[in-house]
Amino acid sequence: MSAEVYRTTRPGLLGAANVGETVQVAGWIQTRRDHGGIVFVDLRDSTGILQVVLDPEAASAPAAVLSGLRREYVISVTGAVAARGPEQVNPDLATGEIELVATELRVLSPSDPLPFQLDGRVDVDEALRLEYRYLDLRRPAMAANLQARSNAIRAMRRVLDGRGFLEVETPTLVASTPEGARDVLVPSRLRPGRFYALPQSPQLFKQLLMISGVDRYYQIARCYRDEDFRADRQIEFTQLDLEGAFWGQDEVLEVLEEVAVAVTRDLRGLELARPFPRLTWQEAMDRFGTDKPDIRFGMEIQDLSALFAATGFKAFAEVLAGGGTVRGINAGAQGLSRAGLDGLVERALALGAKGLVWMVVEEDGSLRSPVAKFLSDDEQAALGAALRVSPGDLLLVVADRFQVVAKVLGALRLDMGQPEGHDEIAFVMVTDFPMFEVGEDGSLTSMHHPFTSPEDVTEMAESPGTAASLAYDVVLNGAELGSGSVRIHNPEVQAKVFEVLGITEEDASRRFGWFMDALRYGTPPHAGFAYGIDRMVSILQDQPNIREVIPFPKTQTGADPLTGSPSRVEKEQLGELGIEIAPAVLAIWAEEESPT
């Protein structure tokens, strides 16, 4: 059987230089217009769009075929490239100076009428877009996102290959990992009743690679986290995972910068200045109220505690006496009505504050505020100086525990100040994270993960609540792109961290014994990081969420409207796996299936 030829060139590759050539092209019909029997088709493929002129007299296709052509039909056309008349030139089209005068037409595939238009002029419901993702991806913006993602990953590889990193594939059917309860479990058929887990990250395997003598490792790694799909998360996601032996924080951050610069250059045509700004975790919390600061704008938080040290305003005085803090931001001229200001107070209460003090700077420099009367003239003047006020400015002040103040002012700062769009690209490195998070009940959990090195082992043991770690994040425009740390390479330090975390020796041995053993055979100091690729590409592509840059994402409930997954499976398959559907779930099924 002789193979068919569908094309000799591509629509978007043709131009004035090709006039007079006979070519064959194939693609999708973007639009068709009928002018007295002659059909004009805009033919599209991934290279671009070409106007094709189909005259039933010349195109060896009967008029009936021509008039039957519809949008998104796939056709192959042979013809001569012709210059358009000056009046017909379309300056909006790269191929606007020419057209293809068809001598032969073949319809390769027809198309049913589309469930939605592809021209982006009408907003389409996301569920419908996902159900017909293969059509959604035909839209230029989505095709550009696919291309950008591929380009981003290529830029990452270019940097790391150039630095001699080894790409290593770590397993994805692993033992249940320690990074949280949300492992995705996979029943084993060969060992019924036992389970693999899908990795939340290749953390321990990449540390094993360091122990194996791999000097620099990276992987574009699929990771899994079975959490509630609040916010902008997916059950599976992709990370650029990397690690290096005999490495410290500075070496990691340097590579991370280089990767970020390369990706930003390839996706935005922008040359970022280096080094990136660096903040310690404490600085970030103090100045921006968050460990993922958006530094595209100022409106920084100011500590006003000293200023109100001797205040007569009871709400402030009590907080300060109790070890709390008074801080504020100058939100600039917001021109809010009284209702708008009340809205801010409500927002602050919802964020956990006991109250929010707002003040508006009048033309004469005096403060308009329900609490102005409680503040002395000196305090008002000092406040104005600390927050560098101008007439019209809105000042927001919160008095509470540090954590509450930071949370509330950090959120209000974003509400009031976040710039529209994403024209600016502002990376920032946040370092010196606390080792542990302290729960309401005083319990400790790892801020990053339990394999993070403390800055000082003695400090960690003696005051774990405030001890710093060698962990760092990269933040872009207020979003965390990823975390990393210098790891623990000493098994005694590792055991100490488990102890501080309240993990018993027996428990540690059961869960991580194999890893603790590995540390005993000559472990080099090592450090690493993982960049979230979905997030990075979505921000650089100005997309509202990560689903726009994932070829086939799932909905917030983890479902795929296209394929219907997850779905029910045959009872026999479950039998082989040594598992059964729980009676409670069967009851729900029965209800679903009973006729109403």
Added chain:
Amino acid sequence: MSAEVYRTTRPGLLGAANVGETVQVAGWIQTRRDHGGIVFVDLRDSTGILQVVLDPEAASAPAAVLSGLRREYVISVTGAVAARGPEQVNPDLATGEIELVATELRVLSPSDPLPFQLDGRVDVDEALRLEYRYLDLRRPAMAANLQARSNAIRAMRRVLDGRGFLEVETPTLVASTPEGARDVLVPSRLRPGRFYALPQSPQLFKQLLMISGVDRYYQIARCYRDEDFRADRQIEFTQLDLEGAFWGQDEVLEVLEEVAVAVTRDLRGLELARPFPRLTWQEAMDRFGTDKPDIRFGMEIQDLSALFAATGFKAFAEVLAGGGTVRGINAGAQGLSRAGLDGLVERALALGAKGLVWMVVEEDGSLRSPVAKFLSDDEQAALGAALRVSPGDLLLVVADRFQVVAKVLGALRLDMGQPEGHDEIAFVMVTDFPMFEVGEDGSLTSMHHPFTSPEDVTEMAESPGTAASLAYDVVLNGAELGSGSVRIHNPEVQAKVFEVLGITEEDASRRFGWFMDALRYGTPPHAGFAYGIDRMVSILQDQPNIREVIPFPKTQTGADPLTGSPSRVEKEQLGELGIEIAPAVLAIWAEEESPT
């Protein structure tokens, strides 16, 4: 906290040009020798090995520390690069002309005594190697395998990126796929009682990408198959998956060749001649008795049926009368004893033959064989001519149905003729596979998968048992490296294939309805392939099995002796998933746990 510096250069990068320089290096102690208090250490990292001289007088480390150094300790050493005396030069070592005279030593990590030696002089049990994979990977051969795998994938990317392929990540939590019963299932927590499947391949998603307008796609894809771990398989494996729109078989095979040439060049330094040999499936079966022929040696199967058309030898005559075939190979001078020959007969019987005729060519050209007396002189002469015999040659003849003859002679050919080692690299493309496999009961299953295009739809419908498809394999040294095909892009043809396969319309709609729908919106003709990367790298690296080129493989029972996966999990986790351990499995657990 100021960061520690562990090294300023690497052991294997130093040479005579660096003599006199003060450097810092870090790595593992490969060997240590004590000469009257002065300790000589071979220091290893991934760049190579460097001799370090540690004199307790100079090395600012007390003699006790020096004498405590052991193999695989991780150390950092500062010192001066010195030339060795002419007598001390070690020509076996890249850095053999120099040594590092230490002035400072730091032990970064000690090492427990190893469970096995790393020098490869003793065969180590594979289970032990896997349990301590991080040590196993320190062995030079394994480090080379890791590097080769990374190089192979880089070569693939280079070819495909250069040709403008788009790298796209398809999901790994998908709907249960149609390619066999052996889906790996993943219970969904957000929708208890429902399951995702891990993909056996990205087949349908890459076809969707073609429908989406992606012109050329590739992905280094993790795939999963829950089959019995007979032979050399893993539950998770990696493929180079690719697909192209408006593509036919020739275009795919050309790219596959280019990929194979690039990988072979990078891993073996060998420039393969192109085009690769191509055989149709029928030719491969006729000449080699298998669809994955090892063409590094001849010993091809000859059809002797015509020669014995009028034979008086009953065993042959009956088979021929029944529509069977008589075929044989010339196995050359094997010098087998009578016992050896009997062994061959037993092997043939085990393979399903009813018998095996062996003949040895005597010095005078006559045939020594239990059946020689049944063959006429003319038949013996014609046989000698057909099999081009020389004195001493062993001839093996089987009479049976074609399938049996091919299987038996194909296997005996490999037994008798397979070359030692893998010095030669012999790729071959096998094309025109049958559309269907016909079971003993006459039932049809897809030879490749049900999305493979038939060569001719009418032929397929009328004589499915013999109809050819547009499917092809790439074979290397007798191993299948991967399969591909021109796909069906017409939904009516797709429906017809399901019908021939005996899949009801309702069943097809339930299982593949979403995909059949997608075909209706303008599907370009397309074709593709998937290379098995594990297999390809293992053959090019001369490895006995794919586990040697997988960083962290599982055993034949799907277990990981290093991490203990798969493992039992907490009952609460299962509850959230809406599943329970089946009582039969619980009973086994109880037995396992009861004290004996």
